[in-house]
Every structure is written in C-alpha cells, then in structure tokens.
Amino acid sequence: MHILIYGLGYVGLTAAGCLTKEGHTVIGIDVNEDKIRELNRGECPISEPGLGELLADAVAKGQLRSTQAAGDELDKADLALVCVGTPSAPDGAHNMSYIAEVSRQIAVGLSRKRSKPLTVVYRSTMRPGSTQELILPIFRSVLGADTDRLVEIVYNPEFLREATAIRDYFAPPKIVIGMAGEGRSENMDLMYKDIEAPTFYTGYREAEITKFVDNTWHAVKVSFANEIGRVCTMLDVDATAVHNIFVSDTKLNISAYYMRPGGAFGGSCLPKDVRALQHLASDIGANATMIDSVLRSNAAHKHFIYELCTRDLAENSRVLVVGLAFKRDSDDLRESPNVDLTGKLLRAGHRVSVYDDAINPSKLIGQNLGYAYAHLPNISSLLMSKAQAEAEEFDLVVDANGQAKTLNLKARRKIDIQSLGKTAGAAH
Template identity: 60%
Template sequence: MKIAILGLGYVGCTAAGCIASQGHHVLGIDVSSAKVETLNSGKSPVYEPGLDELISKARADGVLEATTEIGDKLDDCDIAIVCVGTPSGVDGAHNMSYIVQVTRAIAASIKPDRKNPLTVVYRSTMRPGTTEQMILPIFRSLIGDASDGLIELVYNPEFLREATAIEDYFNPPKIVLGTIDGVPSEKMVALHEGIEAPIFHVGIREAEITKFVDNTWHAVKVAFANEVGRVCQNLGISARQVHQIFVSDTKLNISPYYTRPGGPFGGSCLPKDVRALQHIAADTGSQTHLFDSLLRSNDAHKHHQFLQATKNLEPGARVLLVGLAFKADTDDLRESPAVDMARKLLDAGFALDIYDPQLKPESLVGQNLGYAYAILPSIDGLLVDKATAESREYGAVIATNRLIKDLALGDCPIVDVSAIA
C-alpha cells in the first residue's frame, strides 16, 4: 500500500521508518522544510536508536520520500496517518489547531472522483468525541455529502516510548482500531498484518480515550511508588525491598484485579489501612497527596452510583437492594458501600427492601454489629427473603454483586452498580 504520514515528529518518523521497512511505500509530509530535507537525505529528523538505519535503507530502496506540500500527493494513497502534535493549551486542554489545519488540508485535497475511499487515521492524542464532533464535520463541510464515501475515519492510538520506539512499534502491548461504527477497517488490519498483539476493534470514542487512561494510570503508578518511597525513607525502611515484595505479587498487585470499573471499595481492610497509612504519612511528613485523595474519591463514587441508580425513579418508589455485605458470600457489613447506598436511599425517601441471604441480624456480632446498627438502625425491618423479593413490584432493583442471579424478578428494571459497562 501507499501510506502518507502527516507530521514528522517522533511518532511520525518512527511510523515512516517502520512502515517502509514492511515493504509499503511511504510519503512523509511536514510543514518543516528542514525535517523534509533531512528525511530525503536518508536521515531521521529526530533521534531514535535504529531509526536512521531504517530511513536510510527505505530511501535507498525507493520506498520513502518526503514533501512539504500535500497537493495531489494523496490521490494514489490508500492510508493517510495524522501524527501532528496536540500540545497542552493554557487551560490544560489540548491545542487542536494542528489537527484542524491538517484535516482541512486533507479534505481540500480529496478528489470527488476517487475510486477508493482514503482511510484517514489519527494517532494524535485527542479528547473523546473529537473525531465525531470536530474532524468529521470538517470533512463534511469541505467535501459535502459525498465525504462518507470518499474517506474512512480511524483512530489508532500509538504506544511508543522514546528510545524503544522501533521495538514498541513491532511489539506493541495492544493494537486499538476505532471506527465510527466499530466495524473493523480492512486497510488498517492489513497494515498491522504480521504484528503479534491483542487487537481491539471498537467505537471511535473508546479508542480516543485509550491513551488518556493508559498515561494517567502510568502517572498514578509513578506517584504511588514515590509516595510509598517517601514513607519508607522517612521510616528508615528499604523502599527497594518493599518494591520487590510488591511487584512479586502478580495475582493481585500487578494484575487485572481491582482495575475493573464498578463498585467502590469497602470492607474491613482497605478503608482502615488507607486511613492508617495516611496517618503514618502525615506523622512522618511524607506529603502523600495521592493517598490522601483515595477516600474522598471513593466517597464521590458512592454518591455517583446513588445518583445513577435513582435518576429514573419516582419519589417514594419501592426499591430492592440486592447485596448488603461488602461482597457476596459474606456477612461482613463493615464499611460496605452497599450500606451507604441503603442509607442514601432511605434518606431520599425511597421505600427500601434488602435481599442478602447471608445476613441474619441476630447473628451479627462485634464491630460488624455496631457498624450495621449505627448506619442502618432499621436493618431488621428492611431485610426480606427470596420469596418476598420475587413477589413485590419495584421501581428499580439495585444489584451490588452477583446475588442478583439468584432472583427471578420479572420485568423489574435492574441497575447493576457492581460494574460499569
């Protein structure tokens, strides 16, 4: 295929060298004449280990060239990959001016008699909704109603780290291909042929948010590690050894567990130990702002779930809460988010039933007993058995865990707060 790459920075140059090495013909386009001249001389405009060799070979093989003008250069291209920058604006949002400029330039170059649609791929990091709300309208305004048949829009985030970008290109952690309708792009599948990695064909917005989620998670990990390090250093503990212990646990610590969007955390351990570590950090002057935000974030999520669960309910409606313990198959109510949900429902004036077969008020003891009655003093009159739960009509059934599968509830609307789809 013939591939145009617009923007010859780190991402664009790496893509140019790697794609050309796969046998495709690559056209690099950049407004900087210095970058274009450097690439046409067989060198990379940016330093990346091994990239000069790829570009030199591609130029010698006649499969790579660069220009400063689009002109009619896209007429015989199969794919145009946009790699221009989206730097931070003064308000923290991305500056989209380069995206707008290159999109308008591509749209202006599209001929109405193209035989095959041009697949226009964006790799620049952009706010979710940008493709549908900004890029697509630009194409439609400049090309007209025929734009949908002349272009195919794809969002394909890159996962390249500087200094290992070539290795990352050919061995990525994943391949994400977002399209307007979520249908796989045949050309992009072909472009990634031979690269072994999980591939996700998703809607355009799911693809657009991927880099934000990934990079923010990486930032959280760095901040978390450094806060742990400060506490350890202030206590005379070896942070290196603590790290070795932490990362050795790939069953829970370094794993998919606890990263699925869903319910808030609760129970007897997490809230208690977070508070204790906050106290230790404050006592040692460790300034752990990430740790300090955890409980506030958890409380915010509890309120968010309450609003989501009740937004369609009439005032005073009867509600069934399925699962009161902090997780299924336990009777532990200590700091259970479901207990907070029950309290919020009662405070808001809803008629509440609770189904949790493991709970028997007469069996609650110790801290479990104290917490239950401190937050829900009317718990004895709220719990219902299976037959009662299945016989009543509810404005909503709020499921906090998998216990919902045990009930036959007819047409009652179910709100599952244990997972976010």
C-alpha cells in the same frame, strides 16, 4: 500499501520507519523544510535507537520520500496517518488547530474519482468527541454527500515509549481501532496483519479516551510509588525491597481485578489501612497528598452512585438493593458502600428492601454486628428472601455486588453498580 504520514515528529517518524520495514511505501509530509531535506538525505532528525537505520534503508530503497505537500500523492494513497501535534493550551486543553488544518487539506485534496475510500487514521491524542465533532464535520463541509464514499475515518492511538519505540511498534500492549459503526477496516487489518496484540474495534470516543486513561494511570503509579518511597525512607525501610515484594504479586497488585469501574471500595481492610497510612505519612511529614485524596475520592464515588440511583426516581419509590456486603459471598458489612447507599435511600424516604444470600443477622458477630446495627438498626426488617424478591415489583433494582444476575426480578429500572459503563469493544 501506499501510505501518507502527516507530521514527522516522534510518532510519525517511528511509524514511517516501521511501516517501510514491513514493505509499505511511505510519503512523509511536514511543514519543516529543514527536516524534509534531512530525511530525504537518509538522516534521522530525532534520537531513537534503531530508527536512523530504518529510515536510511527506506530512503535508499526508494520506499520513503518526504515533502511539504501531498500533491497528487493523495490520489495514490491507500491510507493517510495523521500524526501532527496536539500541544497543551494554557488551560490544559489540547490545541486542535493542526488537526483541523490537516483534515481540511486532505478533504480538499481528495479526488472525487477515487474507486475506494482513503482510510484516514488519526494517531494524535485528542479529547473524546473530537472525531465526531471536529474532524468529520470538516470532511463533510468539503465533500458533502460524497464523504462516506471517499473517506474512512479511523482513530488509532499509539502506545510508543521513547527509547523503545520500534520494539513497542512491533509488539504493542494492545491495538485500539475506533470507527463509526461496528464494521472493520480492511486497510487497518492489513496494516496490523503481522503484529500480534489484543485488538479492540470500538467507537471513536472509547478509542480517543484510551491514551488519557493509560497515561494518567501511569502518572498515578509513579506518584504512588514515590509517596511510598518517601514514607519508607523516612521510616528507615528499604523501599526497593518493598517494591520487589509489591510487584511480585501479579494476582492482585498488578492485575485487572481492582481496575474495573464499579462500586466504591469498602470492607474491614482497605479503608482502615488507607487511613492508617495517611496518619503515618502525616505523622512523619512525608506529605503523601495522593494517598490523602484516596478516601475523599471514594466518598465522592459513593455519592455519585447514590445520585445515579436516584436520578428520575420518584418519592417513596420501591427499591431493592441486591447485595449488602462489600463483596459477594461475604457477610462482612463493615464500611460497605452498599450499607451507606441503603441508608441514604432510606433517609431519602424510599421504601427499601435488601436481598443478600450471605447475610443472616442472627449470625453477625463482633465489630461486624456493631457496624450493621449502628448504620442500619432495622436491618432484619429490610432483608427479604429470594422468593419474596422475585414475587414483588420494584421501581428500582440496584445490583450492588452481582447477585441480581441469579434472580428473576421485575423492575422498571435496574442499575448494575459493578458495570457502570457499557463494554465498548471486545478483544479478539
């Protein structure tokens, strides 16, 4: 393919080197004249292992040339990668001025005689909605009714780490391709044809938020590890040994199991142990502020679920909560967020029933029994059988732990707490 790359910074240069290695022809575009001269001499302006050799080889073979303006190269291009910066503004928002300017340049420079649309691929990190609310309007304002005929707009985030960028390019953790509609991009499939990774075709917004989620999670992991390290060090515990034990558990500690957006956490272990670690860190002066925020965040999520359930719900509505325990196939009600939700719905004046095939009030014992009757004194009268649940009609059914999928329920509205968001894309 004939590829243009706008913005020859870290991301753009890595893409240039790797794409030319795969046999594509690349024209690099950047406003920095010194950088252009350096690249055209076959020199690499940044330090990245192996990249200098790739760029020098591409220049020597005539596969890579750099310039300050695309000129007529735009007419020859199959694909344009936009890798310009989106630096932070003082309030933390992204500065989108470079994105807007490059988008305008591409739109103005496009020939109306193109037989195939130019695939314009944005790799810069940007706020969800930017493609639809900023980029597409710029193209439509210039190209009008010809927009869809002349351009195919794609959002394709990169997952490169400095010092391992080339390896990450050819072996990424995933490939995310955001597009309008449900189709595929022929040029994107061609660009990634030799790269094996889970591939997700999804909407623009889902693709745009990917980097925010990934990088914030990485930051959370670093902060969590450092807080645990402080606690261990102050208690004369070997933090490295603790780390080695922690990361060895890929079944629970490093997995997707706890990373699915859904209900709040509860049960006999997580809340109790988080509180205990909070107290321990406070007692020794470890200042574990992220751990301190975990229970507050969980409480906020419980309230969010309640507001989601009661949105547009009329007074005195008939509500069925399916799943009272904190997880399916358990009768443990201790600190179950579903118990809290049921109590809030009752206090709000709704007519609430509960179905949970694992709960038998006569078999609750010990602290579980005490918690159940302290928070839902009328628990026995709330519970109904499967036959009763399927016979009645409800204004709202709340599937709190997945059991509703096994029932034939009649309801005006259903909420699946374990699947708060729609699946935007499927791996293949």
